[in-house]
Amino acid sequence: MRRIFLIFWESFKEYIVLVVLIVVSLTALSFNQNKAVKNVRAAAFGTFALVTSVVSDFINVAKIKNENEHLAEMNAELMLQINQLRQYGIENRELKSLINLKDSTDYPLIPATIVSKSLTGAQNSLTLNVGTNAGVRPGMPVITDKGLTGIVFSVSDDYSIIRTLKNQNLKLTVKNERSRINAVMKWNGEYLVMINVPKTYDVQPGDRIITSELSSIVPIPIPVGVVVKLNNVERGIFNEVIVKPFVDFIRIEHVFILGIVESRQKNNLELNFYNRK
């Protein structure tokens, strides 16, 4: 029996090993939400990010001069915009007080630097140099000056992994800024698409898309992207709306984590991204 097994092993060992390892890999796919696996990954990427942060800091230093010039220019533009917005803010506050609406609170911003990027077709993720010690929690939105970048997925003491908009596991409720139409947006591996938008709804190329207040992850309006195309699906009553994100995921280096304290009540009512199994 042993001899037969040895002959069999000698003849097919490469295939046996391949099959065993494929089975192990496929089994691993089902352990993504396992708490122990999550803990191990948090520890592993935390250690690795410590090293990559040194490298990315070195790379960033070379870019700082150009960035400073760009920021100075942007600063001037923003100063003009702020003046205008300040006026709107005053008017807004007065109007809200007239109709007795609850005002939105201030959200703390946690600055972070991207220390590594994992850019694959369907599962883009970024590693940031801030973690639980800086107050980062899974589920917090990540933004840049351009708009929404992604959501914090996993956190270690000093580092965190975010899933960008270009990640299939992230589905977000967004709305058309002009026509106020809500829809679910997701990454299909090729484009960001707003799915199941009825054909009769008013959506046009050039419309700005922002996060919807219906979202349990990002409850404040943050720019997401711009409508570039309507895929007129021939059958059915729904359309697909293709959205180009404002954020360039290849070029971004610095982000801000929106320290939103999630409403537990709301979380229990809705199944948000982070709780999704």
Add this chain to the structure above:
Amino acid sequence: MRKEILYSIILFFPLLIVQTTIVPLIAINGAVPDLIIILLVTFALRNGQMYGTVLGFVYGFLFDVITGSFFGSTMLSKTLEGFIAGYFYNENRLDHNFKSYIFPFIVLLCASVDAVMYTFLTQIDFRSSLLLLLFEQGMLPGMYTSVLSFVVVIFYKRRSSF
């Protein structure tokens, strides 16, 4: 052999750092070359199919754990890739494999299979053009990786000329 195992693990980490920090800066139209594939193919061609398969699995495991990608997806694709690369192993043609266009060709094949496999595993929505998707996510990064793998060919040629 023990030395070879040590090298293959030690070289992985600096290459992963480069892959996650510098390589995204040279992405062309979203196509990011995969340096890990070049390393895996190199070791698989030097040590055989069994070695390539196991090394692919180890690389995939480390990549999934460290980068936070979908756990198991890279393990599976890299295992297959190591198996395919190891298929071209021939003890008598080691030099020939590394000094000719065969090496970039094997890298292209492996990178394309890897990307297609990964796409299939992580892609749930196939409503968009499947062929276009496979081209953009499979062939383009594969070709880019293959072009970069010429560095290994040049390195081997130079080393042997001294």
